[in-house]
Amino acid sequence: MSQIVLTAERLSVGYWAGGGAPAVVLRDLNLTLHSGALVCLIGQNGAGKSTLMRTLAAVQRPLAGTVRIGGEDVHQLPIKRRARLISIVLTERAQTGLLSAREVTALGRLPHTDWTGRLSEADRAIVDWALQAVGAQVLAARPISELSDGERQKVMIARALAQETPLIFLDEPTAFLDLPCRVEIMALLRRLAHCTGRAILLSTHDLELALRSADRIWLLDGDGALQAGAPEDLVLSGAFARAFASESAAFDASSGTFKLCTEVRGALAVQGEGLRALWTRRALERAGFVVRQQMPAPFCVQVTQDGWQWRATHYSSLEALVEALLNANADPA
Amino acid sequence: MATRSEAQAWQSARLALRLGRRSIVFTALLIAVCGMFCLALAVGSVSVPLEDVLRALLGQATSRPAYATIVTQFRMPRALTALLAGAALAVGGVQMQTLFRNPLTDPFVLGVSAGASLGVALVVLAVGTTGASILAGIGLLGDFSMAAAASLGAAVMLLIVLSFAQRTQSILTLLIVGLMLGYAVSALVSLLLYFSIPERIQAYINWTFGSFGGVTWRQLPILALLIGVGLALSLALVKPLNALLLGEAYAQSMGINLRRARLGIILSTALLAGAVTAFCGPIGFLGIAVPHLSRILLRTADHCALLPTAMLLGALVAMLADLIAQVPGRQIILPLNAITALIGAPVVALIVMRQRSLRDAFSA
Numbered sequence: 001m002s003q004i005v006l007t008a009e010r011l012s013v014g015y016w017a018g019g020g021a022p023a024v025v026l027r028d029l030n031l032t033l034h035s036g037a038l039v040c041l042i043g044q045n046g047a048g049k050s051t052l053m054r055t056l057a058a059v060q061r062p063l064a065g066t067v068r069i070g071g072e073d074v075h076q077l078p079i080k081r082r083a084r085l086i087s088i089v090l091t092e093r094a095q096t097g098l099l100s101a102r103e104v105t106a107l108g109r110l111p112h113t114d115w116t117g118r119l120s121e122a123d124r125a126i127v128d129w130a131l132q133a134v135g136a137q138v139l140a141a142r143p144i145s146e147l148s149d150g151e152r153q154k155v156m157i158a159r160a161l162a163q164e165t166p167l168i169f170l171d172e173p174t175a176f177l178d179l180p181c182r183v184e185i186m187a188l189l190r191r192l193a194h195c196t197g198r199a200i201l202l203s204t205h206d207l208e209l210a211l212r213s214a215d216r217i218w219l220l221d222g223d224g225a226l227q228a229g230a231p232e233d234l235v236l237s238g239a240f241a242r243a244f245a246s247e248s249a250a251f252d253a254s255s256g257t258f259k260l261c262t263e264v265r266g267a268l269a270v271q272g273e274g275l276r277a278l279w280t281r282r283a284l285e286r287a288g289f290v291v292r293q294q295m296p297a298p299f300c301v302q303v304t305q306d307g308w309q310w311r312a313t314h315y316s317s318l319e320a321l322v323e324a325l326l327n328a329n330a331d332p333a
Numbered sequence: 334m335a336t337r338s339e340a341q342a343w344q345s346a347r348l349a350l351r352l353g354r355r356s357i358v359f360t361a362l363l364i365a366v367c368g369m370f371c372l373a374l375a376v377g378s379v380s381v382p383l384e385d386v387l388r389a390l391l392g393q394a395t396s397r398p399a400y401a402t403i404v405t406q407f408r409m410p411r412a413l414t415a416l417l418a419g420a421a422l423a424v425g426g427v428q429m430q431t432l433f434r435n436p437l438t439d440p441f442v443l444g445v446s447a448g449a450s451l452g453v454a455l456v457v458l459a460v461g462t463t464g465a466s467i468l469a470g471i472g473l474l475g476d477f478s479m480a481a482a483a484s485l486g487a488a489v490m491l492l493i494v495l496s497f498a499q500r501t502q503s504i505l506t507l508l509i510v511g512l513m514l515g516y517a518v519s520a521l522v523s524l525l526l527y528f529s530i531p532e533r534i535q536a537y538i539n540w541t542f543g544s545f546g547g548v549t550w551r552q553l554p555i556l557a558l559l560i561g562v563g564l565a566l567s568l569a570l571v572k573p574l575n576a577l578l579l580g581e582a583y584a585q586s587m588g589i590n591l592r593r594a595r596l597g598i599i600l601s602t603a604l605l606a607g608a609v610t611a612f613c614g615p616i617g618f619l620g621i622a623v624p625h626l627s628r629i630l631l632r633t634a635d636h637c638a639l640l641p642t643a644m645l646l647g648a649l650v651a652m653l654a655d656l657i658a659q660v661p662g663r664q665i666i667l668p669l670n671a672i673t674a675l676i677g678a679p680v681v682a683l684i685v686m687r688q689r690s691l692r693d694a695f696s697a
Binding site: 081090092099108116 | 572576578579585586587634
């Protein structure tokens with residue numbers, strides 16, 4: 001059974017703007033974080049992701065309400081005690097040259113050591129375990145400046161693990177990584193949450209990856225409210241589509257992806273099966289056509305063995321087909 | 334393709350080398366500092382045989398009675414001053430470079446030496462215009478007056494910078510405020526110079542050349558005490574200094590009280606730089622170069638290793654510079670600041686150009 005690690009009650013976050021009324025970004029939030037769960041915080045730019053993370057991590061004070069970890073008010077705790085409850089990983093590349101991956105990881109032990117920072121045998125064992133847990137033991141002796149962005153972020157996660165806190169907050173940890181790295185880091189965080197029992201909260205812009213890997217999603221709708229739930233529940237309730245509604249893109253609940261809203265040029269039907277038919281539909285949609293089940297013969301595209309057939313003409317690539325469709329569309333005669 | 338176990342063996346070999354490197358660097362520097370200290374006592378306008386240097390150190394009779402006087406009364410305080418000042422400036426430089434995350438900062442970046450300069454300038458330049466009675470009072474105080482004025486100037490500057498540090502959140506703001514304060518104070522000194530008479534200007538300029546030779550046995554304990562406190566404070570700050578290597582946000586998340594750490598680092602650096610400037614004049618270059626050389630030697634920015642190494646290397650370089658400035662065998666003494674920069678700057682430029690470590694240390 002997972003336990004509640006963090007509770008936020010009637011939490012309002014925002015900024016005290018120059019003496020006047022506070023600028024409230026999010027109001028009246030009631031939130032819980034459970035041990036062993038990966039929670040993704042998503043929302044558009046400016047929805048308040050960072051403000052909420054900073055407030056939960058007690059870097060900034062709430063406008064109202066409380067954040068409690070095990071009954072203790074996070075914002076009243078001395079900074080040394082807090083460092084044993086919450087560890088963080090930031091977006092920016094840690095600006096540290098001349099420290100090895102092991103030295104960086106070992107810095108995570110700081111809250112547990114005396115004033116000299118000397119590591120005990122137990123501390124060393126924890127550092128080794130943390131490096132191993134993120135699969136970075138082979139990087140241990142390498143200077144952090146020689147590592148790739150993805151490897152570096154793994155080491156920073158190892159550092160957070162070594163800090164041995166029940167909570168780990170990550171502020172857009174995958175922002176600067178390429179797709180394979182992003183997938184790898186998310187899979188790693190999910191595994192760490194489940195295996196080590198830590199409560200992991202991360203903010204991300206990567207919705208598709210969040211939908212696939214998060215145990216729970218905190219969705220900021222941009223109007224100061226937060227909806228929490230399993231990813232699929234939020235998709236089905238339409239919360240996703242509402243939160244990310246914009247003029248140029250729409251959330252497509254059937255595929256869990258975003259579609260660009262282009263000018264509608266007409267309706268077509270695709271006849272065919274399998275992967276080739278699927279990507280034909282994608283190509284037509286990208287070009288601005290609505291794809292329907294049934295259409296009169298002149299508006300049917302046929303997927304054949306070696307290409308595409310439309311109005312008795314054979315096309316060997318989708319590019320050629322789309323070009324012909326657009327030409328016909330511009331000239332209805 | 335190396336297999337996994339081969340890679341691991343290679344990694345652990347590298348780790349062993351790094352751990353070994355620390356003790357090798359440390360031992361070598363320790364021996365070099367002892368050797369340089371003896372050399373500093375032996376070499377000068379008159380050469381004293383090493384045998385007699387050791388005898389003088391042990392309080393035994395030397396082959397010529399004058400040797401004992403030269404070694405204990407003149408060269409020993411000078412060498413000890415160089416040793417202390419070098420260690421102080423190097424550690425101050427390490428602390429400022431870590432605090433501001435900037436490779437170009439030195440211990441004087443907070444305006445401490447500018448404050449000391451103003452103190453000295455006021456004493457040396459302004460007294461001529463304010464009357465003979467003050468001059469008499471200064472004359473009574475003797476050599477101490479310059480040190481006292483410089484200390485006072487440095488201390489006032491320190492208080493100003495600390496009050497700014499309390500108020501501002503951004504470390505960059507503090508850096509800029511420190512630099513601007515330094516410029517403003519230097520401008521005041523320029524004004525004083527402009528309205529002063531040539532003899533006094535010469536006296537002031539002589540002070541700015543820097544020298545380890547002005548500290549007497551009577552003053553040495555004060556200098557040693559100030560620097561000792563500064564160095565002890567610095568060693569007590571190893572943990573926050575290391576945490577700051579990851580940036581302020583990470584440091585805070587690891588339980589470091591940023592405000593307290595910042596004040597401690599500034600206080601320690603100002604004490605070190607202020608004491609050296611007060612007694613030896615504004616000694617440039619050491620504070621910026623030695624930290625870089627130490628990192629290159631160690632290949633790590635871990636302050637547990639970096640601070641002691643910087644102390645030893647700073648002491649070594651300061652004594653070497655003083656030795657060269659005294660032009661062994663000749664009666665002339667060159668300005669210390671000219672030597673440190675003239676010889677040191679090309680050496681450091683060369684080393685840094687051939688090393689990736691400096692870039693590694695500050696860019697990520």
